[in-house]
Amino acid sequence: MKGIKDQTYYEILEVSLTATAKEIQRAYEHAKETFHADSLAVYSLFSGEEVKEIQEAIEEAYRVLMDEALRRSYDQSHFQMVGGQPPEKPSEAQGVSRGKKTSLSFTGLSFNDEEGLYRGKTLKQVRERMGVELQTVSKETKINIKILEWIEEETFEKLPALVYLKGFLKSYAQSLGLDPQKVTEEYIRFVEESKKR
C-alpha cells in the first residue's frame, strides 16, 4: 500500500519489471484513459490535485520506461537503492509481434492523444516511442511501406479507397497493440474532417 510518490514506475503503470515496449504502451494508454480529468472511474475518489499528481507520475513513468537507456539507468539506480537485482531484459522482442494479446482479455484498451484523436502523426509517435521501424510494420502487416508513410504523413490524396484504408489501418493498429476499431474510426473521422476544411 504505497502512495503515488512511493511507487516505482512499473507500479505506476501496473506492468511487470520485464514488460515489453508493447505492454508498456498498452498500460500507458489504459492509465491515461483511467486518470483522465473526466474519467467516471476517478472523479468521486480522487481530488483534482491528486489526479493531476497521478497524471504527471504516469507521464514520467512512460517517458522513462519507453526509452531503453533511461529505463536501464532507472533500473540500475532504483534496484541498487532498494538492494534488489535489476530486472531481466524483456523476454518478448521489442517491436511488433503477431502474438495474441496476453492481458486484459476482454477488451483492447486505447487512449486519446491531447487532441483526442488517432491521426497519422499520433500513430507515428506511438510507433517511434516503441522503437519500431516502419519497415518492420510493413513486413509484419504486408502493407506497402509507401502506404504506411502516407498514413503517417496524412497524405490523404494518395491514400487508397476507404474500404482498403480501413483494412490497412486495422492491421497497422493491431501490429502496434492498439485498439483497431478506435484507431480506424478516429483516423477516418480525421480524414473526413480535414477534407471538409
Added chain:
Amino acid sequence: MIWTIGGGKGGSGKSFITANIGICLSKLGIRVVLIDADLGGANLHTFLGISPPGLSLSDFIKKRVSHLREVLIPTAIPNLQLLTGAQDLLNAADSKSVQKRKLVRSIQSLESDTILVDLGAGNSLSVLDFFLMSDGGILVVTPEPTSIENTYRFLKSAFYRRLKQSVSSSSVKALIDSAMDQKNEMGIQNPHDLIRAVRRMDEGDAQRIIEEAATFHPNLILNQVRSKKDIEIGFSIRSACLKYFGIHLHYLGYVVYDQDVVNSIRRRRPLVLENPRSRAAQCLMEIASKLANSH
C-alpha cells in the same frame, strides 16, 4: 463458500445477477442456496418465478423449526434453494459478534456448495459486516456516475471498517472513524494519509493495516454495459482502487445491456432459463463459471 452481493445503487441489478448466477451454478451441478437479505425490497423469489415464501429465517431463530434446512424453500431448479428473512439476518449481523458468527456457521452448515447472499443497496454497519464476513464480496455496478460513486462510498466504508476491526489500539480505532469523514481535522484524505497518521501513533497497528489491506480482494461485476468503452470502465475502477486503497479488486466480468433481460423480468422467468442464448445470459454464464472455478 459464501458470496455476498452488495454495494452500488438500488437498481443496479444485484438481485437479477444473484438469481441468474445461482441458476447457472446449479446447472453446473453445484448445490446452491440463495439468501435474500435485501432490506429495501426482498424480491429474489420474483426473479426465480416463485410466490412469496411462507417460511423464513425467523422461524429458525424463534425456534419454530429445529434446523435451518427446514426453512429452505425448494425451487423448480435442481440444486437450487432459497432462504428469506432479510430482517432477521441483518438484525443478527447488528448484534454481538459471537451471535453473528454463530448464524454464519449455521448457514455454512447447510448442505450446499455455494451460498449467494443478496445484500441489496445501502451501507449500514450490518450490511458491511456481512459483506466482510463472507468468503467473497461482489460489487455490482452500472457504468453511470451515481452507481460508481455509491460503490466507492460502500467500498470505502467496508475498507475502513475492516481496517478498524484489525487494529488493537482504541485511539487508532477512533482515528479510523474520523478518517471516514472527508473533512476531518487531521487532514486525512485517503488511506495513505491514514497509514502515515497511524504510524505516528502505533507502528504495530500501521503494519496490521497494511497487511489487512493486502488481503482485501473484493470482486466487481459491471452490469448493463452498452459499449466497449463501458467495459473498459471496469478496468479503470480496478486501477483506481489500486491507486487509492492499494487493494486488488478482481474484475469478474460484465453483463451487456439486453432487452431480453427486461423481457425475462417482466415474465418472471429467469433469463438464463428463458433465453440462455441471449448475450446477457452468456455473460452471466461466464461469470458463474469463474465463481465455480474458484471453489
